[in-house]
Each structure stands twice: as structure tokens, then as C-alpha cells.
Amino acid sequence: MREVAVIGIGDTKFGELWDLSFRDLGMQAGLLAVNDAKLAAEDIDALYVGNMSAGRFIEQEHVAALIADYSGLARDNIPATRIEAAGASGGLAFREGYLAVASGMHDIVVVGGAEKMTDVGDVFANEIQSSAADTQWEVVFGATFPALHAMIARRHMHEFGTTREQIAQVAVKNHKHGALNPKAQFQREIELSTVLKSPQVAEPLGVFDCAPLSDGAAAVVLCSMDKARSYTTKPVRIVASSQASDTLALHARSSITSFKSTQVAAREAFRLARKTPADVQLAEVHDNFTISEILAIEDLGFFPKGQGGKATMDGETMLGGKVAVNTSGGLKARGDPIGATGVAQIVEIVQQLRGEAGRRQVPDALLGLAHNVGGTGATAVVSLLEVA
Amino acid sequence: MREVAVIGIGDTKFGELWDLSFRDLGMQAGLLAVNDAKLAAEDIDALYVGNMSAGRFIEQEHVAALIADYSGLARDNIPATRIEAAGASGGLAFREGYLAVASGMHDIVVVGGAEKMTDVGDVFANEIQSSAADTQWEVVFGATFPALHAMIARRHMHEFGTTREQIAQVAVKNHKHGALNPKAQFQREIELSTVLKSPQVAEPLGVFDCAPLSDGAAAVVLCSMDKARSYTTKPVRIVASSQASDTLALHARSSITSFKSTQVAAREAFRLARKTPADVQLAEVHDNFTISEILAIEDLGFFPKGQGGKATMDGETMLGGKVAVNTSGGLKARGDPIGATGVAQIVEIVQQLRGEAGRRQVPDALLGLAHNVGGTGATAVVSLLEVA
Numbered sequence: 026m027r028e029v030a031v032i033g034i035g036d037t038k039f040g041e042l043w044d045l046s047f048r049d050l051g052m053q054a055g056l057l058a059v060n061d062a063k064l065a066a067e068d069i070d071a072l073y074v075g076n077m078s079a080g081r082f083i084e085q086e087h088v089a090a091l092i093a094d095y096s097g098l099a100r101d102n103i104p105a106t107r108i109e110a111a112g113a114s115g116g117l118a119f120r121e122g123y124l125a126v127a128s129g130m131h132d133i134v135v136v137g138g139a140e141k142m143t144d145v146g147d148v149f150a151n152e153i154q155s156s157a158a159d160t161q162w163e164v165v166f167g168a169t170f171p172a173l174h175a176m177i178a179r180r181h182m183h184e185f186g187t188t189r190e191q192i193a194q195v196a197v198k199n200h201k202h203g204a205l206n207p208k209a210q211f212q213r214e215i216e217l218s219t220v221l222k223s224p225q226v227a228e229p230l231g232v233f234d235c236a237p238l239s240d241g242a243a244a245v246v247l248c249s250m251d252k253a254r255s256y257t258t259k260p261v262r263i264v265a266s267s268q269a270s271d272t273l274a275l276h277a278r279s280s281i282t283s284f285k286s287t288q289v290a291a292r293e294a295f296r297l298a299r300k301t302p303a304d305v306q307l308a309e310v311h312d313n314f315t316i317s318e319i320l321a322i323e324d325l326g327f328f329p330k331g332q333g334g335k336a337t338m339d340g341e342t343m344l345g346g347k348v349a350v351n352t353s354g355g356l357k358a359r360g361d362p363i364g365a366t367g368v369a370q371i372v373e374i375v376q377q378l379r380g381e382a383g384r385r386q387v388p389d390a391l392l393g394l395a396h397n398v399g400g401t402g403a404t405a406v407v408s409l410l411e412v413a
Numbered sequence: 414m415r416e417v418a419v420i421g422i423g424d425t426k427f428g429e430l431w432d433l434s435f436r437d438l439g440m441q442a443g444l445l446a447v448n449d450a451k452l453a454a455e456d457i458d459a460l461y462v463g464n465m466s467a468g469r470f471i472e473q474e475h476v477a478a479l480i481a482d483y484s485g486l487a488r489d490n491i492p493a494t495r496i497e498a499a500g501a502s503g504g505l506a507f508r509e510g511y512l513a514v515a516s517g518m519h520d521i522v523v524v525g526g527a528e529k530m531t532d533v534g535d536v537f538a539n540e541i542q543s544s545a546a547d548t549q550w551e552v553v554f555g556a557t558f559p560a561l562h563a564m565i566a567r568r569h570m571h572e573f574g575t576t577r578e579q580i581a582q583v584a585v586k587n588h589k590h591g592a593l594n595p596k597a598q599f600q601r602e603i604e605l606s607t608v609l610k611s612p613q614v615a616e617p618l619g620v621f622d623c624a625p626l627s628d629g630a631a632a633v634v635l636c637s638m639d640k641a642r643s644y645t646t647k648p649v650r651i652v653a654s655s656q657a658s659d660t661l662a663l664h665a666r667s668s669i670t671s672f673k674s675t676q677v678a679a680r681e682a683f684r685l686a687r688k689t690p691a692d693v694q695l696a697e698v699h700d701n702f703t704i705s706e707i708l709a710i711e712d713l714g715f716f717p718k719g720q721g722g723k724a725t726m727d728g729e730t731m732l733g734g735k736v737a738v739n740t741s742g743g744l745k746a747r748g749d750p751i752g753a754t755g756v757a758q759i760v761e762i763v764q765q766l767r768g769e770a771g772r773r774q775v776p777d778a779l780l781g782l783a784h785n786v787g788g789t790g791a792t793a794v795v796s797l798l799e800v801a
Contacts, residue, residue, distance in 0.1 A: 026517050048549070072658075080468045086544045087499040087661065090791035094547075094661045102677040104656035105792065106505050109495045111475040117494050121509060128516030129414050156474045159482075161436070268492035270460075273475065273482045289490040403478035404493065 026127040030253035030260035030413055033062025033246030034372040039360030040210040042240040047083050047141035051092040054242035054365075055137050062246040062256050066097055069246075070131035072105040075118030075138035076364035081153045083141050092137060111157030112313060114138065115367025116397025116406035119245065120266040123408075126247050133252075138368035139242035150238050154363070157400040159274035171235055171314065173275055173401050175227035178316035181282045182229070184331065187319065189229055191334030193220035195315035196233045196357055198343050203354025205344075205385035210239055210360030220315075234315040239360035243369035250413065259379045262413040264300070264392075267293035268406040275401050284402030287324035291396070294407040295326070302326035305409075306390045307349040307377050309370035311398035313356050318342075321396055322350060325407070349387045352377060367397035371408065378412050414515040418641035418648035418801055421450025421634030422760040427748030428598040430628040435471050435529035439480040442630035442753075443525050450634040450644050454485055457634075458519035460493040463506030463526035464752035469541045471529050480525060499545030500701060502526065503755025504785025504794035507633065508654040511796075514635050521640075526756035527630035538626050542751070545788040547662035559623060559702065561663055561789050563615035566704035569670045570617070572719065575707065577617055579722030581608035583703035584621045584745055586731050591742025593732075593773035598627055598748030608703075622703040627748035631757035638801065647767045650801040652688070652780075655681035656794040663789050672790030675712035679784070682795040683714070690714035693736055693797075694778045695765050697758035699786035700743040706730075709784055710738060713795070737775045740765060755785035759796065766800050 035057025037050050045053070051074070059066070074089040085091065092098075093105035108118040115138030122136035142150055155170045163173065181187045197217050203209035215233065223231035253260035269289035275281050295301060302325060310325065312318035319333035327348050328336045336342060342350035353359040353373040356366055374393035376382045395408045423445025425438050433441070439462070447457070462477040473479065480486075481493035496506040503526030510524035530538055543558045551561065569575045585605050591597035603621065611619035641648035657677035663669050683689060690713060698713065700706035707721035715736050716724045724730060730738035741747040741761040744754055762781035764770045783796045 046549070078468050078474050080466050080541070080544060083548070084540075084544055085548045086466050086497060086541075087546075087788050087791060089498060090658050090787065091547070091661050093658045094665070094791065099658050099660045099791070102657040102659060102674060105498070105658045106509065106656070107497045109474060109497055110477060110493070121494065121512075124509075124512055124516050124518055127518070128512050130512055130515070152472075153468070153474075156468060156472055158475075159479070160471070160473045161434070268494070269490040270478050270481045270487050270493045271490060272487045273479050277482070286490060399478060400475050403475060403482065403487070 027129060028250035029123050029126045029263045030248055030250045031245050031375050032248045032253050032257045032260055033058040034375045035061055036208055036243035036369055036372045037241050038208050039239045039241035039362055041143045047079060047139060048091055048095045050141060050240060050242035051137055051139040052095045054244040055096045055135060058135060058244035058246050064246065067101055068133050069098060069103060069135055071103050071125055071134045072098060073118040073122040073134065073136045074107045075115035075367055076107055077109055077111050077114045077140060078153050082145055110404040111399035112311065112363055113367060113397045113399030113404040113406055114364040117268060119368060119371055119408060120268055120406055122247050123263050123266050126249055132249050134247045135244060136247060136368060137242060137244040138365040140362035140364040141240050142238045142362060143240050162274045171227040171230055174314040174316055175230045177281050178229055181316060184282055187334035190217060191338045192315045192319065193217055194337045195312060195318045196220045198337065199312060199351050199355040199357040202344060202352050202385055203358025206354050206359060209354040209358050210237055211358045230314060236313045236356035236361035239362040241360055241362035241365045243365045243372050245368060245371050260413040261375045261378050261410050264409040264411050265294040265297035266408040271403050273400060273403045284320055284324050284405060286402050286405035287321060287396065290405045290407040291325045294409050298409045300392060300409065304392050305348055305394045306392060307352055307387045308394040308396060309353060309373050310350055310396040311356065312351060313361060325396060344385060352385045352387060370395040370397060374410050378410060415517060416638035417511050417514045417651045418636055418638045419633050419763050420636045420641050420644045420648055421446040422763045423449055424596055424631035424757055424760045425629050426596050427627045427629035427750055429531045435467060435527060436479055436483045438529060438628060438630035439525055439527040440483045442632040443484045443523060446523060446632035446634050452634065455489055456521050457486060457491060457523055459491050459513055459522045460486060461506040461510040461522065461524045462495045463503035463755055464495055465497055465499050465502045465528060466541050470533055498792040499787035500699065500751055501755060501785045501787030501792040501794055502752040505656060507756060507759055507796060508656055508794055510635050511651050511654050514637055520637050522635045523632060524635060524756060525630060525632040526753040528750035528752040529628045530626045530750060531628050550662045559615040559618055562702040562704055563618045565669050566617055569704060569707065572670055575722035578605060579726045580703045580707060581605055582725045583700060583706045584608045586725065587700060587739050587743040587745040590732060590740050590773060591746025594742050594747060597742040597746050598625055599746045618702060624701045624744035624749035627750040629748055629750035629753045631753045631760050633756060633759050648801040649763045649766050649798050652797040652799050653682040653685035654796040659791050661788060661791045671718065672708055672712050672793060674790050674793035675709060675784065678793045678795040679713045682797050686797045688780060688797065693780050693782045695737040695740055695775045696782040696784060697741060697761050698738055698784040700739060700745050701749060713784060732773060740773045740775060758783040758785060762798050766798060
């Protein structure tokens, strides 16, 4: 397989963007990325789009062709492919784009991710999100997506003595980071007490433990490494992109305080990259709920199992800590337009590795990790990127 | 890129399968394909699933992880990725699986396609199908999927003198083929007059000009060519798999009597394969409406533009004709469970190339073509397969 680089990035603001449609968002992010790579439209060989549920959110399937069309790429009749794996849709689209270049099939590929969630009511939006879980064996019995994560949180507290405060601290930290990100949905710091006192969604998780409903899009341009330097002076190498699955329903697993998919994908990515978690300076991890980040930083190997809460409370995942986690604000503060999220993680990592992250810059960042999860861990993808 | 072979195939019957759920269908097709390839579950490196709209048909997204789970593959935590491009979902999943093996990333990949359409009412099913078109600029103004194809038919009749009878003959031929396929939804021959007199859906197209709503699934196993013969004595080589896009809405195109996406994908596939349309003995083409097959056999290069209707009436696309088109019965008679269709096309081609197609066998078949379309041609994928 050929070496592949990221040579362009672009993203919209995340939030309740009522004046922008799905196609507006996808087009904007794509054009920003293409401009960043200094490409002409005719240089692009293929498009991949991560999207979870445009069929239900905006009653439109076939959205990769749609984005190609509205970006002017249909004129060149390039392949346009949508990838879906619930919350991991963007991360998987990134991996398919990577494969398309690594294989030698295409030289330059744009990977986009987009979701327009706020055109439907909150109750229906929650129903759509829950369709990432097993609708036949979980959702039909009343288990919503927050409820499933609440069970995970309870069990983690029971097994490892993780405290409510430690879980809440994830939100405090990610809001602190989000306050430094002009593209974040929430650019405001919050107190621990705000999280603890917030209205309960599914105990012990309150409103401030949950990522918001968001509109938004992100895009990256991938290129074979041998051509990358003709487009940019700062190519970022994709060292590995590994993906794993697990059962869709939580009840079929031997443990719900680890995501095996994350563990397997991370192990494989580190093996391919010949690196260890200790080599990573920054990571964007899938904090759709506060508890999810605690599982992630343990399952990725940054901290021993059961120590994620303590590490968070001790500031080890903060900017300036052992490993800077979710410098973008994460899903919690940067926002979570589902299909966009996995691609937005790559955008943040690349910005950091280029040294262009402004007030939230991680000094001397050389190796970054992106971790994107679908459902309650039925899908996970872990990508490692480094300064080329 | 490495050479890739199909080493296993499997498919369910297509039809109104009320006693089988989506997961049942996906699992059945997958197990048939895996057994056909004489694989053990632990040999499988990755799964790709083509599916258009499980989110709306059965309110379940994340269906690749679902199928991996119910097939027992989640135990090995293999990557599972869903691909969507409306009617071309299955064909694109096949192409992504092909890329995953060709790149060297994976050695053995299962590609499945599935759709469960009959759990919703017919009106809603039609609405879901129409979401393959541009919902903002076509569907909202009342253009359903059949209506868009009716416009294409009218224009083809106007430009080329194609007759209503020639268009109807596509259904007659495909029902004749379907009568020879024990997996087909309709295994009954029909008369030309039956098509002509059938209730109008969108003039000039009647009920018998439209592919049915179907449940079903299909699966194939892909393997690097160098290992293929350790699994099967009859590997089938994937010579090329090419994909192209066009505008989502018909009104943005200079012509609606050709699908440029089909033309571009076919030209590219033939170029990569160093073959011409004259080398092809059999083709599965996307006849979601009768008129679609006429466009397809012209755009693929089997007949000059405007001559597709006449060629059909002259029997040139029948079993025994110049090129046997849709020996499976096509979408019209074999059925069209949307996400399954593109994969079922590959299953039919492989059966034919192995010489295992029974009463519908094309003698001395060496090169077969599969042509899968999304929307009104906004996506097309053309794959060429040959006896290895």
C-alpha cells in the first residue's frame, strides 16, 4: 500500500445552523478543504461522505452524489460514495478514502462528513440517534441512547469506584477546550457544579454529560505521499487507520465498561504504526457522553482500566497534561453533527500537527490519534497521523 | 493493486418475505456465500454491506455492524462498513470490498447487500425510493421516482422513435428469464399485452414496467487471486470495477436519454480491462424500470444510442441473443430489494461464469458485466468479471 497524506482541511462552525441546509454545509466544508489544498476541482479523483441518517433527518438518501453535485464535482463524473456506521460514519469514510488512495486506485480523494440534525424535533432526533443501537433488542424495550450510556456509567462507577465528579469533569475540561475553538458549538467554560446540577437525562447522566444535537460538516483532502509536497509544505502522514466491530447490543458482551472494538482497533493501529500510546501527544476521542471519554482513554491505552476518571480529575487529559484529549472541545463542546464528527476529529489533529491551532495549540505535537465510535461501541475506528 | 477473485456466492429468494427480518436475510445470504467458499468464520477479514434505507424501512441504522453481529463475525471484531448510494448501494459495496482486497489491506472480504422493504406501506415505500432523487428540487414538486423515469421514457420515444411496445418488451423478456430462476420474485412469463394494458403508474409506464418492492439479500466472498485456488476450483476474476456520478436532479443535465455516469463508468471499466462491449456474453443491468434497461444497453455500448428498443424487440438481449441481458430476471422479475440488487447481479454473473446457472445458462460465458445505478443515474458502477 502507498503512503497517504492529508493535504487539505476544512470545517464549518458546528451548532444550530438554521440558515444552512445539508447541501450548504457539505459544500462549504468541501470547498474550504479544497482551497486549503490549493486544488482545482479537476484534480479530484473521488469523494467519500460520512453521514448517519440523512434519510430520516432530511428525507434524502444518496447524499454523496448530492454533495458531489452541489460542489460542482458531478461535472467531472467522479465516484461519490456514502459511508455509514452511526457515530463512526465520518471516521469510516476517512478510512475508505485512505484505502482508495493507498490502493493506487485514486491519487486525490476528498473525504467529507455532514449531518443536519436540527430540522427535526428533539424527540425524533433522539429516536434517530437511538437507531445506532439494536432497535429490536434494546430500543424497543425503551433503552434510549443516553440510557444505554447511563448503564455503562453506573457499571464503571460500581467496578472501579469512578465518581460522579470525575465523570462530570470530562464536560468541564471539554468546555474549557471548546472555549478556545472558534468553530465550537459551545465556546463557554462551565463549572463542575453546573454539570452535577444539570437536569437528569438518564441517571447519573445530566444534560451537560451529553453531546448536543448539531448541524455541521467537515472535510479533508487525501493525496498519495509522493505527490503531497507539490500541494502543501505541511503534509500530514496517515500512519494507520484501523477499524473493529462488536455486538450491536450491550447485553451480548462480557463487559460493558470496555469497548472491545476500541481496544482491537487501537492495538492494530499502534502495531501498524510501530508506536505506543505513550508516543501520542494529542487525541480526539469519541465523547458523545462524558462516560464515553473515560472508557476511550482507558481502552486506547493512555491510562490503565479504571483509572480514566482519576486521570481526568488530575488534569492529565487537559491541554498541558500527559496527553491532550479533545482539544477541539470534543463532541461535548465542539458539537456532534454525527456524520461530520469523525472527519472533524481529523481536521483538529491536522491543525495541531501543522501548528495552526492557535490558543489551543499543543506544543511540539508530532503524533495525533483520532477515535470515532458508532453506537455503544459496535463500531470503532482509530487513526494515527504524524508530521511528515 | 492486487488481482481479486470472487470465491463464494449466496443469495436469498427475493419477494415479500414476511417471515424473515432484515437481519435474517443478511445472515442467510452471508452464510450461503461463506459456505460456498468453504471458509471458516475466522478466515474473514472484513465485511461490507450495501443498503439504501434501513433507517426508514426498519428504523435501524448501523446495519453493517448488525449483520456482522448476527453472523457471528463480531466475535472476531472484524471491520464492518455500510455503503449507500440509493439503488447502487450494493454495487458500490462490492467495489469498496474489491478495493479493500486489491489494496492489500485485507485478504478475504465478504460483501453483502440487503433491504427489507415490505414492512412499511406502499406509499411510504415509494416516498423512500424517491429519496434517491433530489428531494429539494424534484420530489418536493411532486416528482416521484416512477414519474422521473416516465419523463425519460417519453423523451426517448420522442428523440429516437422508441415505441411503447419496445419498452414493454423489456418486461416480457425479463419475466421470461425470471421464469428460469428459482430465486426470482416473479417466476412467470407474461405477454406483451399484459404490460401494455397494466394499470398506469406514470404514463407511459404501467405496473409491469416497474420493478417490485422486495425483501432479500445477496452476498459474495472476495479473495486475493493468489490465494483463491486454495478455496475454489472456479475462481472468477474481477477485471475492473468503475464508478461515476452525475447531477442528482435530471433538470441539470444536457440530456436525459443517456446516463453519463453509466457511459463514463463503462468506458473506464472497459479501458482498465482492455476489452470492448463486443467481448461481453452476458450483462446484468439496472432495469428498475423497463426504460432504464433500454438506456443501459445503449450507454454500456452494446447497441448504438436510440437502437436499444429495436434490439430488445429483435431478441438481441434475450438468452441466445447477441448479449444475454438480465438472465436472472433483472430487477423487474428477480426483484429489487434495493441494497441487495447490486450484489445479486454479481452472484448471477459468477453463477453464469462458473457454468452453474442451470436452465438459464449462457453457453461458453467468459466475460460478464454488472451495471448498478443509483437514483436517475446520479451514481453508476460497472464491474467486469471473467473466468480466471
